[in-house]
Amino acid sequence: MMRRERITPRADWQREVESIGFGFHTIDGQPYWREDACYVFDTDAIDEVEAATAELHGMCLEAVDRIVRDGRYDALGINDDAARLAERSWFDREPSLYGRMDLSWDGVSPPKLLEYNADTPTSLFEASVVQWYWLEACYPDADQFNSIHEKLIARWPIVGGGGRVHFAACYDNPEDGTTTDYLLDTCLQAGHEVQALDIEEIGWNGRVFIDLADRPIDRLFKLYPWEWLLDEAFAKHIAPSRTRFIEPAWKMLLSNKAILPLLWEWFPNHPNLLPASLRREEIAGAAVAKPFWGREGEGISVLDPHQGAVVAPHTVYQALAPLPVFDGRHALVGSWIVGNEAAGMGIREDNDRITRNTSCFVPHLFR
Amino acid sequence: MANKDKKSLSSKASPGRKADAKFDLPPDYRHPSFYPNGKAEPLFNVGERGKRMRSAAVVVGVLGLFGYAAWPRTDVQRNSYASKQDCEHDYATGQCTYAPSTSTSGGGGGGGYHYYGPWYRSDWRTNTVAGDPGPGRSYASSARSGASGFAGHGPTGFDFGSRGGFGSSGRVGSRGG
Numbered sequence: 280m281m282r283r284e285r286i287t288p289r290a291d292w293q294r295e296v297e298s299i300g301f302g303f304h305t306i307d308g309q310p311y312w313r314e315d316a317c318y319v320f321d322t323d324a325i326d327e328v329e330a331a332t333a334e335l336h337g338m339c340l341e342a343v344d345r346i347v348r349d350g351r352y353d354a355l356g357i358n359d360d361a362a363r364l365a366e367r368s369w370f371d372r373e374p375s376l377y378g379r380m381d382l383s384w385d386g387v388s389p390p391k392l393l394e395y396n397a398d399t400p401t402s403l404f405e406a407s408v409v410q411w412y413w414l415e416a417c418y419p420d421a422d423q424f425n426s427i428h429e430k431l432i433a434r435w436p437i438v439g440g441g442g443r444v445h446f447a448a449c450y451d452n453p454e455d456g457t458t459t460d461y462l463l464d465t466c467l468q469a470g471h472e473v474q475a476l477d478i479e480e481i482g483w484n485g486r487v488f489i490d491l492a493d494r495p496i497d498r499l500f501k502l503y504p505w506e507w508l509l510d511e512a513f514a515k516h517i518a519p520s521r522t523r524f525i526e527p528a529w530k531m532l533l534s535n536k537a538i539l540p541l542l543w544e545w546f547p548n549h550p551n552l553l554p555a556s557l558r559r560e561e562i563a564g565a566a567v568a569k570p571f572w573g574r575e576g577e578g579i580s581v582l583d584p585h586q587g588a589v590v591a592p593h594t595v596y597q598a599l600a601p602l603p604v605f606d607g608r609h610a611l612v613g614s615w616i617v618g619n620e621a622a623g624m625g626i627r628e629d630n631d632r633i634t635r636n637t638s639c640f641v642p643h644l645f646r
Numbered sequence: 647m648a649n650k651d652k653k654s655l656s657s658k659a660s661p662g663r664k665a666d667a668k669f670d671l672p673p674d675y676r677h678p679s680f681y682p683n684g685k686a687e688p689l690f691n692v693g694e695r696g697k698r699m700r701s702a703a704v705v706v707g708v709l710g711l712f713g714y715a716a717w718p719r720t721d722v723q724r725n726s727y728a729s730k731q732d733c734e735h736d737y738a739t740g741q742c743t744y745a746p747s748t749s750t751s752g753g754g755g756g757g758g759y760h761y762y763g764p765w766y767r768s769d770w771r772t773n774t775v776a777g778d779p780g781p782g783r784s785y786a787s788s789a790r791s792g793a794s795g796f797a798g799h800g801p802t803g804f805d806f807g808s809r810g811g812f813g814s815s816g817r818v819g820s821r822g823g
Binding site: 447449481482483485493503504508512 | 722765808810812813814815816
């Protein structure tokens with residue numbers, strides 16, 4: 280069971296969420312955080328989304344292994360340098376910190392994987408912290424699928440190594456800055472030394488990447504897509520550097536939407552997958568065209584049954600699984616993975632059937 | 647945070663109490679990171695590890711510190727010296743470090759450990775930037791006078807590096823997903 284309930288927001292909800300560090304609750308005058316509604320589930324539904332997320336995660340890891348062992352990089356449109364990095368990180372068993380699977384799910388039918396934000400997922404702070412405080416304040420007797428925070432802290436000793444962890448992002452973007460600083464906070468609580476810097480401040484001294492104090496960067500959490508790193512001036516230094524990246528390079532295989540046809544090829548008709556292909560004609564009926572590396576709804580178009588392929592390279596076609604509509608709002612479930620465990624859920628909704636970075640975040644609970 | 651994994655133990659077994667990670671904690675327990683109504687906390691309260699390490703309000707403050715940074719692609723270099731005294735002759739005490747050479751080319755004075763001055767912009771002659779430590783007294787002086795060597799002091803070589811080699815894509819698009 281999943282339903283949307285209209286509720287009364289806290290009288291001064293803006294101040295409430297600001298007091299816990301949530302600064303971008305309103306974007307361009309429109310609320311991004313909405314607590315005039317919430318999504319309500321029963322425990323069976325939560326069990327289902329948790330199990331589906333774990334199942335999908337297992338399939339994704341299997342897919343990475345097959346790509347690396349079979350050399351299926353052409354299917355993902357990545358070059359030899361990127362492939363070597365992904366391969367090395369996979370064979371070195373570099374651990375992952377987190378990811379978010381976007382699911383089309385109505386609380387009844389099996390959740391369907393729309394995409395896996397495996398490399399640079401955001402909306403983490405609102406899912407982990409903001410909606411939790413909302414729950415405590417408004418529904419203290421209810422529960423929430425949300426152990427993201429504890430699992431992040433427990434994960435850092437595995438991904439953080441033994442020394443200082445550096446955090447790099449485009450800090451002029453509030454959402455990126457908040458996501459990165461929140462992760463830095465969890466790392467600090469796990470006992471690591473930390474250092475934040477803007478992605479542009481990273482230096483190269485001829486042998487290693489360095490921070491502004493010229494200290495070597497051994498572990499780098501970067502909220503910056505792998506395909507961008509590999510397209511920039513310092514790309515040639517990544518392989519010879521000693522830096523371990525978080526997320527590791529193999530995650531670029533999963534954040535690439537071309538993983539969807541491979542998953543469908545290797546796990547055909549799985550209840551949590553949708554038919555997907557690089558060829559429009561192989562997807563019957565309505566489909567969604569997605570660029571390999573698009574983010575936040577960028578470049579996505581919905582194709583009617585009679586519409587053919589889009590004129591764009593590196594496009595994936597996936598069978599349309601319409602998002603459920605509640606009160607006229609299209610709801611998208613983001614299911615979080617921390618390490619190798621399903622860790623929680625965040626829901627974004629939009630008037631449009633494509634979820635974008637301007638879609639609203641709405642809290643949830645279950646009873 | 648609620649531990650969803652434990653929800654099967656929830657109110658059915660113990661009415662009125664939620665089975666989550668805070669089950670056995672005092673009623674006034676708050677999330678370890680964020681005390682919405684608490685007093686301001688230091689950024690890195692390492693002396694109280696195990697308690698709250700940083701308040702969310704401070705997270706916002708940190709964002710301000712790092713906001714709008716821009717570091718266009720810049721070549722940088724640092725001087726190597728034969729002795730600490732030579733380095734401190736060119737720079738202030740505390741600006742010199744003893745470290746292994748990082749240069750793979752360009753004559754960092756050979757391998758092994760050296761005394762180094764701070765990194766500075768390689769275009770220091772034509773582009774003066776506030777906060778850049780510059781090439782040091784000896785090198786600057788010889789450059790002005792046109793001298794080809796250093797009398798007793800001065801660098802024995804250079805390490806070369808750069809900054810700003812990441813981040814260009816981030817100026818034209820969104821990052822998160």
